[in-house]
Amino acid sequence: MSVSPSLPPRSKIVENIPEGALLYAYKLKKYFPLRRSLKEILARKPPRYVRAVDGITFYIREGETFCLVGESGCGKTTTGRTILRLEEPTAGYVFYRPREGSLKELKKLMGEKLKIYGDGYVDLTEIPSKYFKPLRKELQIIFQDPYGSLNPRFKIATILEEPLLIHGVGATYEERDKIITKILEDVKLIPPEDFKKRYPHMLSGGQRQRVGIARAIILGPQFIVADEPVSMLDVSIRAEILELMMELQRKYKLTYLFITHDLAVARYICDRIAVMYLGAIVEIAKTDELIGNPLHPYTKALLAAVPDPDPENRHKIREVPIKGEVPSAAAIPPGCRFHPRCVALDQYREELGELCTKEEPELIEVKPDHWVSCWLYSKK
Numbered sequence: 001m002s003v004s005p006s007l008p009p010r011s012k013i014v015e016n017i018p019e020g021a022l023l024y025a026y027k028l029k030k031y032f033p034l035r036r037s038l039k040e041i042l043a044r045k046p047p048r049y050v051r052a053v054d055g056i057t058f059y060i061r062e063g064e065t066f067c068l069v070g071e072s073g074c075g076k077t078t079t080g081r082t083i084l085r086l087e088e089p090t091a092g093y094v095f096y097r098p099r100e101g102s103l104k105e106l107k108k109l110m111g112e113k114l115k116i117y118g119d120g121y122v123d124l125t126e127i128p129s130k131y132f133k134p135l136r137k138e139l140q141i142i143f144q145d146p147y148g149s150l151n152p153r154f155k156i157a158t159i160l161e162e163p164l165l166i167h168g169v170g171a172t173y174e175e176r177d178k179i180i181t182k183i184l185e186d187v188k189l190i191p192p193e194d195f196k197k198r199y200p201h202m203l204s205g206g207q208r209q210r211v212g213i214a215r216a217i218i219l220g221p222q223f224i225v226a227d228e229p230v231s232m233l234d235v236s237i238r239a240e241i242l243e244l245m246m247e248l249q250r251k252y253k254l255t256y257l258f259i260t261h262d263l264a265v266a267r268y269i270c271d272r273i274a275v276m277y278l279g280a281i282v283e284i285a286k287t288d289e290l291i292g293n294p295l296h297p298y299t300k301a302l303l304a305a306v307p308d309p310d311p312e313n314r315h316k317i318r319e320v321p322i323k324g325e326v327p328s329a330a331a332i333p334p335g336c337r338f339h340p341r342c343v344a345l346d347q348y349r350e351e352l353g354e355l356c357t358k359e360e361p362e363l364i365e366v367k368p369d370h371w372v373s374c375w376l377y378s379k380k
Contacts, residue, residue: 010093014118017095022062022223022255023083024121027055028092029056030075030082032369034330040242043228050330052078055092055226061095065256066251067266067287069302070276076259077144079276080225083257084139085124085132094124098138099222105134139169140216144228146208149198156211157196161183163219163341186251187214187244206237213244217252225257230265242269261362267291267338272369275299278337279329285370295372297321335359336375347378 006028007013017024031049053075060066065100068076081087083094097120098106106114106122109131114124127135143149160180163169170176184192184311187210200208209229216224226245230238235246245267248254262265266287273290275283275298283296294300301322321343327333333340339356353377355361361378 001252005093010095010115010117010123013093014022014095014121017118018061019060020061020192021059022097022374024059024095025083026057026078026093026095026293028057028082028094029053029055029090030078030087040258048330051279051332052329054081054332056276056279056281058274058281058284060255060257061271062222062255063249063253063268063272065246065258067258067260067270067273069260069263069266069273071325072261073329074276075329076261076276076374077277078176079297080141080227080257080259083124084225085127086128086141089125092125095121096124096135096139097121097221098135102134102138106131108160109134120173122283133167135304137219138218138221139223139225140221141227142191142209142229143340144214146205146212147200148380149212151206152200154199155196156184156198156203157198158199158212160215160218163215167219169219178205183214183218186217187211189214193273196341202261205233209233210244213241213248217248220252220254223255223257225259227259228261229258231262233259238265239268263291263302267320275302278327280337280373281371282338282374283370283372284363285367289367290369293369293370295366295377296338296374298338301343333357335371336361344376352376 013026030053031051034048034050035368036045036047047181056079070076095117103120114122115126116295124135124326129301157180160183161176164176164179170179172350181192181198186372189195189207203211216223217233225291230241230247235243242265245256249256258266258270270287272286273283274281275296283290283294283299291303294303306319322341323343325339327340335355335357337360341347345352355375361373361375363373364378366377
């Protein structure tokens with residue numbers, strides 16, 4: 001298996017980036033090597049990998065909320081972390097268009113080594129870690145766990161001041177304190193003076209996540225990975241946090257990569273949705289189109305699993321059109337990776353033959369801005 005295959009030149013890929021895209025990931029891969037036993041080493045068996053992210057391609061327009069949806073373990077979080085270079089990519093490109101100020105800082109640090117493509121894009125995968133600091137202001141993350149993502153030894157003021165000190169924002173403590181006060185007001189932690197003195201354990205889950213959001217936006221980023229930011233919160237608080245994120249998006253002109261396993265949440269906040277399964281994207285469409293007209297059997301199964309709010313059907317258990325368990329990402333099935341669990345395969349077996357079990361379908365556009373990876377549509 002080729003872990004890092006040859007890819008087309010970056011200059012060619014940039015030509016195909018859709019207009020208005022802030023970020024474009026092309027054939028992005030992240031493989032984690034498995035430890036080999038002494039027996040495997042002596043037998044000279046090839047190394048094995050967990051294919052967490054397996055060659056995905058997507059773009060995110062400036063100012064939109066793009067969702068990655070799928071079961072736990074499908075590679076959503078790894079995708080977000082790899083884009084931000086919290087994990088080093090195995091292969092692929094991530095083109096990003098930084099602001100003019102950040103681009104100037106990068107030019108000062110890297111000189112002629114910095115390659116700019118097309119309309120001001122840089123490839124995040126080819127920028128060395130030691131030069132990545134200017135981009136950290138623009139690329140931020142909101143972590144899933146509001147309990148584990150904040151240092152319990154620091155007061156809230158210290159947590160929010162830390163990124164300002166690292167990036168040299170605010171010459172004096174008074175200047176930094178004004179920034180902290182304003183950002184606490186923006187995330188509705190009022191009065192700010194009261195919250196600055198508290199430790200994380202003195203806050204509720206929703207208040208801690210607001211601090212996490214404040215920390216993410218305090219440097220004025222333009223792209224944020226929101227890694228299931230409401231999944232660990234009470235249902236009563238989730239809508240408030242989502243409303244806050246949308247309000248901040250309008251105010252600060254933010255672009256979100258929103259990661260969730262909940263299609264109900266995705267429908268509420270997202271402009272477009274990409275459905276992931278076993279490290280690959282199987283369907284991408286605008287939110288209303290994907291919810292109203294799902295094409296891939298896996299997307300249909302996810303939608304069927306969403307609880308029905310109709311009180312008359314509260315005792316009725318709907319059958320989810322899926323079978324079996326999720327295979328291991330270290331042993332992905334040949335052909336279409338969803339075929340061992342696909343109910344549609346039984347129905348169309350004569351028509352599709354051995355395509356599903358032997359060849360992997362490409363992600364193709366079957367309608368304007370509606371892409372799907374399934375032989376039911378690729379074969380036509």
